[in-house]
Amino acid sequence: MTLRAPRRKSVGLAYMLWALFGLFGLHRLYLGRTLSAAGMAAITVLSVPLIWSGLGLLGFVTTGTWALADALLIPSMTRELNDPVPGA
Numbered sequence: 473m474t475l476r477a478p479r480r481k482s483v484g485l486a487y488m489l490w491a492l493f494g495l496f497g498l499h500r501l502y503l504g505r506t507l508s509a510a511g512m513a514a515i516t517v518l519s520v521p522l523i524w525s526g527l528g529l530l531g532f533v534t535t536g537t538w539a540l541a542d543a544l545l546i547p548s549m550t551r552e553l554n555d556p557v558p559g560a
Contacts, residue, residue, distance in 0.1 A: 480554045486546045494539035
């Protein structure tokens with residue numbers, strides 16, 4: 473049985489997922505950050521029926537701000553995943 477090296481993740485694909493589905497956290501799911509991806513998706517989905525109340529708007533502002541911050545973090549998240557620190 474041979475062990476395969478895990479596939480390297482693409483910054484370009486991460487940005488494409490971010491651009492299309494950023495509020496749902498698909499870029500985070502692609503980069504192996506499943507818990508935070510689930511959190512973003514849950515906040516976004518729960519905000520839809522609450523859009524006309526302050527809670528819905530607050531939810532979209534939260535995930536929107538989170539997604540904008542991720543635009544700056546995607547290269548480092550990808551690098552961290554592709555080139556883990558040896559011995560750590």
